[in-house]
Amino acid sequence: MMTEKQKMLAGELYKPSDPELQADARTNAAWLAQYNASRDPDQRRDLLCRHFAFVGEEATIRPPFFCDYGFNIRLGAGAFLNFNCVVLDVVAVTIGDNTQIGPAVQILAVDHPREPDLRRAGLELGRAVSVGRNVWIGGGALILPGVTIGDDAIVGAGAVVTRDVAPGATVVGNPARRLSR
Secondary structure, rough: OOOHHHHOOOOOOOOOOOOHHHHHHHHHHHHHHHHHHHHOOOHHHHHHHHOOOOOOOOOOEEEEEEEEOOOOOOOOOOOOOOEEEEEOOOOOOOOOOOOOOOOEEEOOOOOOOOOHHHHHOEEEEEOEEEEEOOEEEEOOOEEEEEEEOOOOOOEEOOOOOOOHHHHHHHHHOOOEEOOOO
């Protein structure tokens, strides 16, 4: 029998109200308070390295920053997240090397069942999000659960990305659509 945390990490339906997950959320809330209050870039880097699954060299997140747990986030070398980004990381969220993410971008790996009875029961699930290398995501974009964004892609400001983005593609709008070249 799997714990609710094991179910969450496996992308299966789970109860976020589970005591173990609530304890992890409280630990993360304390970490976020410390991270967002820090004005010292070296201290922030140390906090990231101790909390995230992986942090590459020269990766930077400008506070304020918000996430569910932190331990499911992998941040590549030279990756940059500007102010007010949100990463809901109930499962793996990977951000590739040299990716630039504008202010107020939301990466949402948490999803909810389509069946009303399952939602009423308080269940949710996660679908991993992967952002490739050298991607540029404009301010205010939303990246939805299960999306993969290929290397060298561009996501326009305010785009709502509901589907995978091919390497080198530029997408804009709601829902995000590929611009022809």
